[in-house]
Amino acid sequence: MDKEFIVALQTPPLPYYWESGRSTFRAGDRHPNRRNFGLFDVLLVVDGELHIGENGTEWTLATGDALVLLPEGEHYSFRPCEQETTFYWVHFEHVDWHQGPLIEESEAAIPLSPFDKPKSIRIPKKTTLLNPQLAFDMMHQLVLLPVGESFWEKQQLLFRFLAILENGTSDMAKTPASRLAESVALFLQQNYQEEITNETLSSALHFHPSYIVRCMKMKYGVTPVQYLHQFRIERAKQLLVSTEWSIDRIATEIGFQYSPYFSTCFKRNVGISPLLFRKKYLN
Structure with a gap:
């Protein structure tokens, strides 16, 4: 063939x-x-x-x-x-x-x-x-x-x-750029609770920050910071329906320093507040 x-x-x-x-x-x-x-x-x-x-x-x-x-x-x-x-x-x-x-x-x-x-x-x-x-x-x-x-x-x-x-x-x-993007995604998923910047990724993976950003946008359509943000929101969804933790605790658990900012980001991405999301899936 x-x-x-x-x-x-x-x-x-x-x-x-x-x-x-x-x-x-x-x-x-x-x-x-x-x-x-x-x-x-x-x-x-x-x-x-x-x-x-x-x-x-x-x-x-x-x-x-x-x-x-x-x-x-x-x-x-x-x-x-x-x-x-x-x-x-x-x-x-x-x-x-x-x-x-x-x-x-x-x-x-x-x-x-x-x-x-x-x-x-x-x-x-x-x-x-x-x-x-x-x-x-x-x-x-x-x-x-x-x-x-x-x-x-x-x-x-x-x-x-x-x-x-x-x-x-x-x-x-897979291309070399795709493999690097997967390495970045894995690093972000393993360290999502920490404060991570493009410079953090560059130091950890030994590539220039701008190249890392290009690879992530090619593979996933988002920058590393956007990927981290979306991953945190996905993790928050899981915790909202699988635990009885407070919104404050979940915000801290997924890497947000301020609970109100987490709630604002969650609503912007999901369309409803974390509390309404929990009620929707638990009732």
């Missing part, structure tokens, strides 16, 4: 697990042909080679290769196995998805907010895992769970498996 493709799953809802298994084909065996299967089918090769086509595009999958087959269209074997081939497979359902070319982060649209929801899960169409044993072990756990039971364990293992695939795609698309 000339281009690398991703399958994007919009959330919510999250993907829904149906079934999984481990299959071994002898030389001469073929993967079954299907049309409009209705479920996503992810193949992960353990040993040998699997020759799979979908809607006119064909792949030869070797050890550590994973391929996502779509619920629509035709899946077929374009060549029988030439050697004994073992692979895992997992079927899952999702209603809001699309397939498209992998976009470099430098070409992607700037988000309206770094904390926007929903999220798009971006899974590579075909990928070679750098550490396939981790995925093998996960799939092994999945197929050992009894049929018709262990619903939550199966869902969690599916999510972890898709996360392994997604992380591979994310690394392919």
